Amino acid sequence: MRLTLIAAQSVDGFITRHDEPGTAFASPADQAHFRRALTHFDCSVFGATTYRVARDQIRAGLSHGRRRVVLTRQPAAYASDAVPGALEFTDDAPEAIIDRLRQLGHREGALLGGAEIHDLFLHARLVDELWLTIEPRIFGAGTPLVRKRVDLSLELLEADRLDDSDSLLVKYRVRRPAG
Amino acid sequence: MRLTLIAAQSVDGFITRHDEPGTAFASPADQAHFRRALTHFDCSVFGATTYRVARDQIRAGLSHGRRRVVLTRQPAAYASDAVPGALEFTDDAPEAIIDRLRQLGHREGALLGGAEIHDLFLHARLVDELWLTIEPRIFGAGTPLVRKRVDLSLELLEADRLDDSDSLLVKYRVRRPAG
Numbered sequence: 001m002r003l004t005l006i007a008a009q010s011v012d013g014f015i016t017r018h019d020e021p022g023t024a025f026a027s028p029a030d031q032a033h034f035r036r037a038l039t040h041f042d043c044s045v046f047g048a049t050t051y052r053v054a055r056d057q058i059r060a061g062l063s064h065g066r067r068r069v070v071l072t073r074q075p076a077a078y079a080s081d082a083v084p085g086a087l088e089f090t091d092d093a094p095e096a097i098i099d100r101l102r103q104l105g106h107r108e109g110a111l112l113g114g115a116e117i118h119d120l121f122l123h124a125r126l127v128d129e130l131w132l133t134i135e136p137r138i139f140g141a142g143t144p145l146v147r148k149r150v151d152l153s154l155e156l157l158e159a160d161r162l163d164d165s166d167s168l169l170v171k172y173r174v175r176r177p178a179g
Numbered sequence: 180m181r182l183t184l185i186a187a188q189s190v191d192g193f194i195t196r197h198d199e200p201g202t203a204f205a206s207p208a209d210q211a212h213f214r215r216a217l218t219h220f221d222c223s224v225f226g227a228t229t230y231r232v233a234r235d236q237i238r239a240g241l242s243h244g245r246r247r248v249v250l251t252r253q254p255a256a257y258a259s260d261a262v263p264g265a266l267e268f269t270d271d272a273p274e275a276i277i278d279r280l281r282q283l284g285h286r287e288g289a290l291l292g293g294a295e296i297h298d299l300f301l302h303a304r305l306v307d308e309l310w311l312t313i314e315p316r317i318f319g320a321g322t323p324l325v326r327k328r329v330d331l332s333l334e335l336l337e338a339d340r341l342d343d344s345d346s347l348l349v350k351y352r353v354r355r356p357a358g
Contacts, residue, residue: 011324013192136333136334136351138333139328140327145190145192146191148319148320149318150317150319155315155345156340156344156345166351168349170190
């Protein structure tokens with residue numbers, strides 16, 4: 001299964017505007033792109049913070065064709081929200097989550113944040129591609145794309161303006177370390 | 180006079196790789212771009228740290244057509260390095276530096292870092308454009324493009340792959356705040 005990290009960020013690498021939770025800063029062009037992009041994936045993985053911020057929207061859009069896996073330290077706390085096959089909560093390790101999705105026959109997974117989830121999966125070398133919307137903003141502060149020191153080399157696949165806007169969609173493949 | 184901030188950064192907005200000083204992480208494509216880009220400018224402004232890191236290279240390339248202004252808290256400490264009209268050291272405020280360059284007839288200024296210099300000139304609203312090379316790297320730590328919280332909106336002018344490499348050159352114009 002291929003795992004693609006999808007995020008919108010400022011030019012200087014923040015996925016939130018200062019302390020404002022969520023992605024209210026993201027442009028209409030990014031929101032349209034995000035909805036289109038998600039149709040490409042048969043499953044997604046994200047963290048409990050992302051779930052809480054977008055809970056109503058997520059629950060309204062559940063479908064059995066697209067499994068959503070929420071990584072949380074307290075899966076039991078979300079037991080009443082769970083919908084088997086469509087919305088699942090787990091504290092499994094990243095490798096175990098990806099293995100299970102692969103065994104269930106999934107082929108294309110979207111990793112939808114936030115920063116801690118990015119860190120976990122990037123450090124475990126489980127991310128194959130990054131699709132980043134670079135919004136025409138500079139914030140100087142906020143939640144960073146990744147929190148932990150890392151040293152990743154990428155291959156630039158595409159760089160395209162989104163719908164004649166000032167937002168730029170860049171797609172990268174993560175290069176495997178030599179040796 | 181138009182002032183253009185020029186920098187190379189990782190995808191996640193760092194202008195150094197972790198604690199490594201300078202821009203050794205920058206690609207050959209960015210280095211070639213940077214040399215070409217500088218010919219477009221008739222003056223440049225940068226900080227003392229940038230000067231110390233690139234001192235030999237800067238002093239070897241001095242020319243009277245291109246004034247270089249180093250912003251430092253201790254201009255007297257660099258008196259023996261100064262070359263009037265070509266290499267100057269000052270503790271003037273950003274506005275005063277730009278006013279003086281304009282009065283001297285300069286038309287195109289390059290702002291060459293580092294982060295503190297970016298902060299000073301961005302907060303003073305003196306930067307007209309940003310030309311950023313986005314290197315295909317993720318660092319998670321390092322010197323950020325800007326250190327202080329800010330909220331700037333930009334207009335995307337161009338986004339082009341540099342010389343068939345994985346490096347992306349993006350050019351932005353800073354939008355003036357409404358009102």
